[in-house]
Amino acid sequence: MKKLSNMSDGLVGSQILELAEQIKQKIREGEKIYNLTIGDFDPSIFPIPQELREEIAQAYINQETNYPASNGIPELREAVSAFIKRKGGLDYHANDILVSSGARPLIFAAYLTLIDQGEKVLFPVPSWNNNFYSHIAGADTILIETSPADNFMPTAAQIAPYIEETTLIALCSPLNPTGTVFTRTQLEEICDLIIAENQRRGENQKPVYLLFDQIYWNLVYKDAQHFDPVSLRPEIRPYTILIDGLSKAFAATGLRLGWAYGPADIIHKMKLLLAHVGAWASKPVQSGTSNYLKNNEVVDDFLKDIKEKLVKRLDMFYEGFQQLKEKGYPVDAITPQAALYLTVKLDLSEYTSPNGEVLDTGKKVYQYLLDSSGVALVPFYAFGLEESSVWHRLSVGTAELSQGEDIFNRLEIALSKLKKKS
Numbered sequence: 001m002k003k004l005s006n007m008s009d010g011l012v013g014s015q016i017l018e019l020a021e022q023i024k025q026k027i028r029e030g031e032k033i034y035n036l037t038i039g040d041f042d043p044s045i046f047p048i049p050q051e052l053r054e055e056i057a058q059a060y061i062n063q064e065t066n067y068p069a070s071n072g073i074p075e076l077r078e079a080v081s082a083f084i085k086r087k088g089g090l091d092y093h094a095n096d097i098l099v100s101s102g103a104r105p106l107i108f109a110a111y112l113t114l115i116d117q118g119e120k121v122l123f124p125v126p127s128w129n130n131n132f133y134s135h136i137a138g139a140d141t142i143l144i145e146t147s148p149a150d151n152f153m154p155t156a157a158q159i160a161p162y163i164e165e166t167t168l169i170a171l172c173s174p175l176n177p178t179g180t181v182f183t184r185t186q187l188e189e190i191c192d193l194i195i196a197e198n199q200r201r202g203e204n205q206k207p208v209y210l211l212f213d214q215i216y217w218n219l220v221y222k223d224a225q226h227f228d229p230v231s232l233r234p235e236i237r238p239y240t241i242l243i244d245g246l247s248k249a250f251a252a253t254g255l256r257l258g259w260a261y262g263p264a265d266i267i268h269k270m271k272l273l274l275a276h277v278g279a280w281a282s283k284p285v286q287s288g289t290s291n292y293l294k295n296n297e298v299v300d301d302f303l304k305d306i307k308e309k310l311v312k313r314l315d316m317f318y319e320g321f322q323q324l325k326e327k328g329y330p331v332d333a334i335t336p337q338a339a340l341y342l343t344v345k346l347d348l349s350e351y352t353s354p355n356g357e358v359l360d361t362g363k364k365v366y367q368y369l370l371d372s373s374g375v376a377l378v379p380f381y382a383f384g385l386e387e388s389s390v391w392h393r394l395s396v397g398t399a400e401l402s403q404g405e406d407i408f409n410r411l412e413i414a415l416s417k418l419k420k421k422s
């Protein structure tokens with residue numbers, strides 16, 4: 001007999017966390033593993049800002065331990081408002097900002113606030129977790145498969161055929177898993193499509209909404225530039241929710257602090273929903289962060305420093321894969337633009353492993369590399385692409401520069417054992 005709801009019956013966990021279990025088991029058994037799968041930081045390499053740590057500790061000492069306001073303490077919302085204005089030119093009043101325990105509850109709340117069962121959510125693949133939130137909301141999905149030629153971003157031309165049937169478009173830039181960003185033109189064209197569609201729908205029809213996750217926007221490197229929809233096209237503001245937070249740019253994934261900004265009426269409903277869940281961020285973290293964010297110079301120094309550390313690692317891995325490619329191995333990497341991710345191509349479908357297995361799926365490639373070299377990457381099927389996808393995500397948040405040599409030696413040995421399929 002069926003005992004659970006249809007929603008929970010069909011609910012599955014993250015494939016990345018599944019891979020992590022197997023990796024942890026190997027580590028427990030004493031194997032040397034370079035786990036480059038997790039979108040997280042090793043705090044011994046990437047600590048949170050010292051001043052932030054001190055401010056949070058002080059807030060505990062000051063006994064800021066009762067319930068925070070359900071939309072976030074006003075001081076933090078004001079500090080976030082000033083921070084996004086200063087760094088991104090975005091004008092959101094403290095009342096248009098909602099604080100929660102990380103970005104995830106805010107995405108969850110946006111889905112449930114904007115979507116009715118059976119309505120359609122459109123999102124690109126590869127992308128992160130939209131499939132799960134769509135499932136929870138009971139939404140139908142429209143997947144747009146993207147290509148490296150477009151920086152793995154969907155184009156307006158790809159979206160246009162579906163725009164009339166779509167209720168929510170979920171975009172992310174910089175993108176997890178690829179570490180790439182929208183160009184100005186790409187994003188402008190999508191904004192124009194949404195604006196035109198909402199003009200067509202008029203006042204009496206539900207608009208198409210845009211959920212724009214920009215949690216990595218302060219981690220953009222070199223010539224790459226971050227664009228957000230509201231700055232490019234202010235007319236899109238009434239339909240747009242932006243997702244953001246402390247987790248990535250401040251290496252603070254475990255502090256659990258995120259913020260969203262958007263139209264006050266939508267933000268208000270998201271607040272009501274999350275208040276019932278109780279997904280508030282802890283008050284000392286909110287209070288400490290509000291004090292920390294006001295120190296512009298300290299904040300900017302930290303961001304400069306973390307970007308330098310990340311980009312050095314991304315460059316190191318990018319170069320390593322280019323060298324393997326030059327040696328004739330069937331690998332490649334996409335020039336990193338942002339976040340902590342490198343997109344790696346491992347096109348081994350024409351090869352067999354020493355025990356005769358054809359490496360024609362992401363899972364098989366992952367398993368072969370893990371077993372034979374101890375290096376673990378995430379195949380893109382975990383982000384919605386088909387099993388045969390040749391793309392993988394490499395995260396540098398736990399990598400030391402000094403490990404590069406050993407990692408590439410191990411990879412080369414593993415690749416050199418492959419045989420071309422006859």
Ligand SMILES: Cc1ncc(COP(=O)(O)O)c(C=O)c1O
Nearest residue numbers: 039102103104176215245247258
């Ligand atoms: C694109 C994107 N949005 C949101 C999140 C979640 O952030 P948080 O840890 O603050 O819930 C992640 C985490 O990996 C992410 O990659």
